[in-house]
Amino acid sequence: MAALSDNIRQRKQPSLSIFGPDSEDDENQPIISPELDFSQTQLLIIGLLTLVAAYFRLWNLSNPHKVVFDEVHFGKFAGKYINGTYFFDVHPPLAKMMFAGMGKLVGYDGRFDFKEIGLDYLVAQVPYYGMRLMPAFLGLLTIPICYLTIKQSGHSTAAAVLGATLLTFENALITQSRLILLDSPLIFFTTLTILMWTNFCRYLKRPFTPWWWTWLALTGISMGLTVSCKYVGLFLVAAIGVATIKQLWDLVANINITPREIGAQLAGRALCLIMLPLVVYVLIFQIHFMVLSRHGDGAGFMSPEFQSTLRGGFKGETFRDIYYGSEVTIRHEASNKGYLHSHAHSYPDGSKQQQITLYPHRDENNVFRLTKSRTLTELEHNDTKHDLERVKNGDVVRLVHISTDRRLHSHDVRGPISKADYENEVSGYGWKGFAGDANDEWRVEILDSTNSDSTTKDRLMAIQTKFRLIHTQLGCALFSNEKKLPSWGFNQTEVICMKEAKKPKSTWRIVTNRHPDMPADAVKVRYSPPGLLSKVIESTRVMFNVNNGLTSTHPFDSRPESWPILRRGISFWSADNRQIYLFGNPFVWWVSSIAVVAYAVAQVVLHFTDLRGVTSTKWGSLRSQFTYTTGFAFTAWFFHYMPFFIMQRQLFLHHYLPALYMALLVLVYSLDTVTARVQKRTRYLVFGVVALLALRYFHIFSPLAYGTVWTRPKCEAARWFKSWDFDCKVPPMDPTEIKAAADSPWLSKGTNMLAKPTVVVPKPADNLNKVD
Known part of the structure; x- marks a missing residue:
């Protein structure tokens, strides 16, 4: 490998600089050192930018001392980690574990339940300030990271200062970084990954050197950490993946590079950008599983095999052989939504017979007795003993709810x-002493068995056998999916009999088995505990499935087309003339969105002028810089934004924040490129005006980020559009009224500003039901 590395380093490496393909005239290329510039001047600039940002990010961090928005979820999850109790969430565990670690460090004991917005931290003596300090600190670190990213991309110090300034005064990012929410860790690791990748690209002409490996490996590690916070990180993986393919394609096009050398470059990237992120992801889950070792309220989302690895959970040991008269609990295989269940409540329409559902908790209402078809065995079973007879494939059985x-x-x-015509109701029908009818009959269809004994393949067995139940009269299969019954069905999952049902969602497994005549020495079976990789794969699959199932509406959900124009925000919390409302800096959002569109248009225009042979050469290396450096930021914006258009799940404005960072880079890169040939004074004037406008609009909307009081006239003046639905009806008219309102006993009760008829009460997002 050393000889190969030396050979590659001696060759000229085209098309791989931070600016993209080299021009024919290398003298026009800017000379840029790949090393980070930590000169005294640069350290002073970074220090000043960080100090200013620290004031705006950390000021009044303790306000409000109430539970805000999704702190309901993520604060509670931190407590679960501290208590070691398994829970389920649709997001990977890293950011939540970081909150738990910080909570443990500052003295949080995990007892406060965060159960609703507005609960008082001070009354419960929760060290919430320390827990909020962690995301605030990560948000603060994005400022120097942004500065270094722009500098390392080959842009000017003035552009780097402008980018860091715009990020400092972006209201939505400030709001998210001040609360116990996942977006601040996500954005921190996203920006860190971009910086690591940018540093790697500066060493593309020095392959296999120590720093080449270092930055490539750090890019992979950062990607793994990003994905381990939220699956939005996969969009960053896609963006870097496209850039990697472009780099490798340029290598393939170079006749001076041998296939062996190309293979080495490919292997290095595969190792660091595929294998290393996967290792990080798996290790994060390993810690997650080690900490959450006790059975808890989220275990029901997971398979019985998974649950058997939790302390206090059902280990799955039960009698193996299923006989007529066996009393069993039957679990749906595909959805992991729980057990076949019935209770003494009827459907409000249809047959109005007793409900049959899937229920996620272990309960005696999940127990059914398997009996023969059209016999009195089910009536006489408890009175007279009968010879044990196994249930086999093809047998017609009845299931009696005990x-x-x-x-x-x-x-x-x-x-x-x-x-639909092919979807039939499943009900509980009959009464004690009633012999039943033909519509009670189901044929057992065995699909698979894990028992290695070939003589048992046609026997129905607990745990080891997967099977279907086919209705003998209708030909439909007992089936369930993700559909929830309304409140009359206690929000349990619907069970139907579907014709031509797909096997995964009509597959069942018996998980407990008892029989009054079962010999004490009868064979027992239990679940085989899965290994680490199996648990990670299952957790990831269930997270994706449940995440995609979050399709219910929310008062403040929004669609992707509204995000770049900042059509509306999200109400996080409100009380006593104050509110926290997630809302961006309109200037930063709109100008960055314009920059993204302008870049796309410019590239189309440049492409057609190239085709016509009229491209100007006066821009030199700036054209390459604009195409490739700004192009990577545009690609990252595209992958962080466009996939949301195909998602049907619940979406919110905060899903755009990683894309906003990419759009901000496009804006700064474009401004720096366009003003590169003008006088410095003019350039600095342009940058200064942009920064001052960002500061101006940050100040106007800052009460929404910090939850401070503002007067009604100022609030109404800031509502430029009707869709900006932060509440201006409660704030008092002037400072005198503010004092009067503060002294009001009515307001001291914690009035919810958004409880007015025209405004919506804040509520948490992604509200999952507990499943055991």
Whole structure:
């Protein structure tokens, strides 16, 4: 490898500088050192920018001393880590573990439940300030990271200062970084990954040197940490993946580089940009599993095998062989939503017979008795012993609900939620002493068995056998999906009988088995605990599935087309004439959005002028810089924004924040390129005006970020559009009224500003139901 590295370093490496392909005239290329510039001047600039940002990021961080927005979830999850109790969330664990670590460090004992917006931290003596300090500090670090990224991209110090300034005075990023929310760690690791990648690109002409490996490896590690915070990090993986493919393609096009050398470059990138992020991701989950070792309220989302690894959870040991008369609990395989269940409540329409559902908790209402078809065995079972007879593949059986004596039943009636012609209602029908009818009969269809004994393949067995139940009269299969019943069904999951149902969602497994005549020495089975990789894969799959299922509406959800124009924000919290409302700096958002569109248009125009052969050469290396450096930021913006258009799940303005950072880079890179040939005084004037406008609009909307009081006239003056639905009806008219309002006993009760008829009450997002 050393000889190969020396050979590659001796060759000229085209098309791989931070600016893209080299021009034919190398004298026109700027000479840029790949090393980070930590001169005294640069350290002073970074220090001053960080100091200014620290004031605006950390000021009044303790306000409000109440639970805000999704602190309901992520504060509670921190407590679960501290207590070691397993929970489920749709996001990977890293950011939540960081909050838990910080909470443990500052004395949080995990007992405060964060159960609703507005709960008082001070009353409960929760060290919330320390927990908020962690995301605030990470948000602060994005300022010097942004500065260094712009500098390392080959742009001017003035442009780097401008970028850091715009980031400092971006209201939405300030709001997110001041609360116990996942976006601040996500954005921190996103910006760090961009910086590491930018540093790596400066060493493209020095492949396999120590710093080449260092920055490439750090890029992979940072990517793994980003994805381990939220799966939005996969968009960053896609952006860097495209850039990597472009680099490798340029290598392939170079006739001076051998296939062996190309293979070495490919292997190095695969190792650091694929394998290393995966290792980081798996290790984060390993810590997650080690800490959350006790069975908890999220275990029901996971498979029985997974649950068997948790302390206090069901280990799965039960009698293996299923006989007529066995009392069993049956779990749906595909959805992991729980057990076949019934209770003494009827459907409000349809047949109005007893409900059959999936229920996530272990309960006696999940127990059914397997009986033979059309016999009195089910009536006499408890009175007279019978010879044990195994249930086999193809047998026709009935399932009697133990608690209510109703039989699992289906008929030509549409389902309670699913109303298609091929979707039939499943109900509990009959009563004690009733012999039943043909619509109670189901044929056992064994799909798979993990038992290695070939003689048992046609036997129905607990845990080891996956099977379907086919209705003998209708030909439909017992089926369930993600559909939830309304409140009359206790929000449990619908069960129907579907014709031509797909096997994954009509597959079941018996998880507990008992029989009054079962010999004490009968064979027992238990779940095989999965290994680390199996648990990581299952957790990832379930997270994706549940995340995609968050399709319910929210008062402040929004669609992607509204984000770049900042059509509306999100109400996080409100009380006593104050509110926290996630809202960006309109100037920064709008100008960065214009820059993104302008870049795309400029590239189209330049492409057509190239085709016509009229491209001007007076810009020299600036054209290459504009195409490739700004182009990478544009690509990253594209991948962080466009995928949301194909998502049907609940979406919010904060999903745009990583893309906003990329748009800000496009803006600064473009401004620096366009003004590169003008006088410095003019350039600094342009940059200064942009920075002052950002500061101006930050100040106007800062009460929404900090939760401070502002007067009604100022609030109304800031509502430029009707869609900006922060509340201006409660703030008092002037400082005199502010004092009067502060002294009001009515307001001392914690009035919710958004409880007015025309405004919506803040509520947390991604509100998951507990599953055991």
